[in-house]
Amino acid sequence: xxxxxxxxxxxxxxxxxxxxxxxxxxxxxxxxxxxxxxxxxxxxxxxxxxxxxxxxxxxxxxxxxxxxxxxxxxxxxxxxxxxxxxxxxxxxxxxxxxxxxxxxxxxxxxxxxxxxxxxxxxxxxxxxxxxxxxxxxxxxxxxxxxxxxxxxxxxxxxxxxxxxxxxxxxxxxxxxxxxxxxxxxxxxxxxxxxxxxxxxxxxxxxxxxxxxxxxxxxxxxxxxxxxxxxxxxxxxxxxxxxxxxxxxxxxxxxxxxxxxx
Numbered sequence: 001x002x003x004x005x006x007x008x009x010x011x012x013x014x015x016x017x018x019x020x021x022x023x024x025x026x027x028x029x030x031x032x033x034x035x036x037x038x039x040x041x042x043x044x045x046x047x048x049x050x051x052x053x054x055x056x057x058x059x060x061x062x063x064x065x066x067x068x069x070x071x072x073x074x075x076x077x078x079x080x081x082x083x084x085x086x087x088x089x090x091x092x093x094x095x096x097x098x099x100x101x102x103x104x105x106x107x108x109x110x111x112x113x114x115x116x117x118x119x120x121x122x123x124x125x126x127x128x129x130x131x132x133x134x135x136x137x138x139x140x141x142x143x144x145x146x147x148x149x150x151x152x153x154x155x156x157x158x159x160x161x162x163x164x165x166x167x168x169x170x171x172x173x174x175x176x177x178x179x180x181x182x183x184x185x186x187x188x189x190x191x192x193x194x195x196x197x198x199x200x201x202x203x204x205x206x207x208x209x210x211x212x213x214x215x216x217x218x219x220x221x222x223x224x225x226x227x228x229x230x231x232x233x234x235x236x237x238x239x240x241x242x243x244x245x246x247x248x249x250x251x252x253x254x255x256x257x258x259x260x261x
Contacts, residue, residue, distance in 0.1 A: 001175035023047030030064030115152025146243025212236035
């Protein structure tokens with residue numbers, strides 16, 4: 001893990017220096033991905049602003065986020081923090097777009113809007129401070145099943161842990177000394193008013209999705225597996241098909257120019 005830590009910290013530092021920008025802005029949620037990412041940014045020695053951006057957030061999520069930031073600031077003098085409570089802004093948005101339907105489709109759209117509101121906030125502070133917005137997505141989420149919000153948590157300047165599987169992020173978190181509450185908390189995107197976790201939404205565990213991603217990269221198909229493993233492959237491929245638009249470049253209609261016209 002020390003080698004991975006050093007590679008990422010060096011990469012972050014070199015990227016910031018070559019960009020001419022002065023440091024990083026990271027959204028800290030109380031989850032493992034943002035905890036590891038913010039710690040790696042702190043280790044660069046460059047200025048780091050950790051933003052806590054609650055929107056009707058569960059108390060335990062807020063507590064984990066605040067505890068991690070406090071731990072980080074005690075260890076690294078280059079880290080600063082700000083809590084930006086976006087609940088009132090979000091509620092006004094809901095009222096303005098008349099999103100009062102209680103259907104799952106409307107709830108999903110609003111969950112994504114929460115993420116996009118946070119992205120806008122991150123870029124506001126990054127623009128003001130002349131810093132980079134750092135992404136917190138991991139490999140299986142960003143490149144396997146597309147479990148992120150397009151132009152929300154997917155809207156970033158650079159992604160330091162996007163080549164690490166979720167299990168590797170947890171291992172790196174333990175190596176970095178991330179607090180136990182974060183290491184043991186069920187992963188959640190914190191975008192819903194109920195207690196649903198990431199794995200509830202996905203329909204399988206991260207370990208299952210990592211396994212399926214590796215099998216898919218090896219060219220394996222659903223019919224190559226029996227029983228439970230077949231079901232896991234089906235879930236993985238269903239998410240991948242549904243979210244392909246997030247993981248590919250924006251499609252452009254290329255116009256064929258007629259000659260001599």
